[in-house]
Amino acid sequence: MENVFLKYMRERVGKTDNPIAAQSEGPVITISREYGCPGKRIAKYLSEVLTEKLKRQDSNKEWRWLSKEIIDESARELKLSPQLIKDLSEYKNRTFFDNLALFFSDTYYPGDVKINNTIANFIYTAASEGNVVIVGRAAEAITKNFKKSFHVKLMAPLEWRAEIISNTYGKTISEAKKEAMEMDRRRAQFRHYFEKDVPDVEFYDACFNCREMTDDEIVELIVIIAETRGFI
Template sequence: MQEKTIITISRQYGSGGKEIAELLAEKLGVRCYDRQILYLAAEKMGDTDVDIESILESAYQTPDSSIGSMSTYGLEAVPYYNKMYREQAKVILQIADKGSAVFLGRCADAVLKEDPDCYSFFVYADEAFRRERAKTHYGSQSLKELEKENKTRERYYNYYTGQKWGDMQNYDLMINTSKLSPEAAVDLILGYIEKRDPK
């Protein structure tokens, strides 16, 4: 494994991506960044008194008007009325610049696209697996509710990155967790990194 290794995990809601990201970070002895990015971005924006739900709600905002996609090349071009994405991107870049880390979501794969030490993975699963997981891990939600969350993520990602969420060309590897344990998925990811850039 390289001295500096940045891993981004994008995932379908209900596929187990969060668990995989946390296991990866634990195995590598680094931090896993997910919602912490939101809090750090809110802090930089001076919104320290905003409650958690408000921060989460603002994190996925996109303009109501359709004015096209925003590219990660030129973060300053992101509209002022939604500073959250811009601040999250800055936080991600700052953390990645300091050393190894695992990022879960937050468009980190697009933000760090040009980083030679970054490896990006997309975790997904079939409907039957996610339907069952929705019952056991998400407070008995329905698959329809999970898909609604996926649509929100997709719309946000597509708008701000100018890329298509879940498009295989954006990732090093796509992993179907339907018949793969989180531990096996972690081994697959680490094995890929070792094989791609043996040191």
């Protein structure tokens, strides 16, 4: 299946070949997650384990993980605040007065297409550098063509996720459920820009149930696959 981001870029510049494609090596591991699943925690732990394995091989290379940096760098590129970029890219509902304030603001306000493609460009560039774990932001679609790539989705039943959200943010279970469903909807809306109507199975190589599996188990399985595929 062709990467939607690459297809867009080729059509935009009117070329059949993308100069970045030749560099699409990786390795890159992407982690998508339902709201309430520990994507950042798993990414941090995974990058530490992979780095430690490289050190044992007398390698000075390191694995890094990216999440907040994606928004920060995109905000810098667009000359907007990270919070605004985060809200816009997550399709956060804005009131009429919020939109009116943005319209009359002295600050340049780019459309969704420019925001999404700025985020995608940062992810693609970071993945091209290799040895990176990327959390969220449709990274699985943006880097699907990479020769060395592995794409994971973290899932769990809504009730379990609501308990995690409730305990973390001091919300009622009912409020936590609503927040989880809303965040899942907004994240899906962002991914749809790149994935269109292509089913998830085309993008993810493995899905893990966070209610049934510990962080150690999830990371260990990902590391085994990374070793098998020659990432380390």
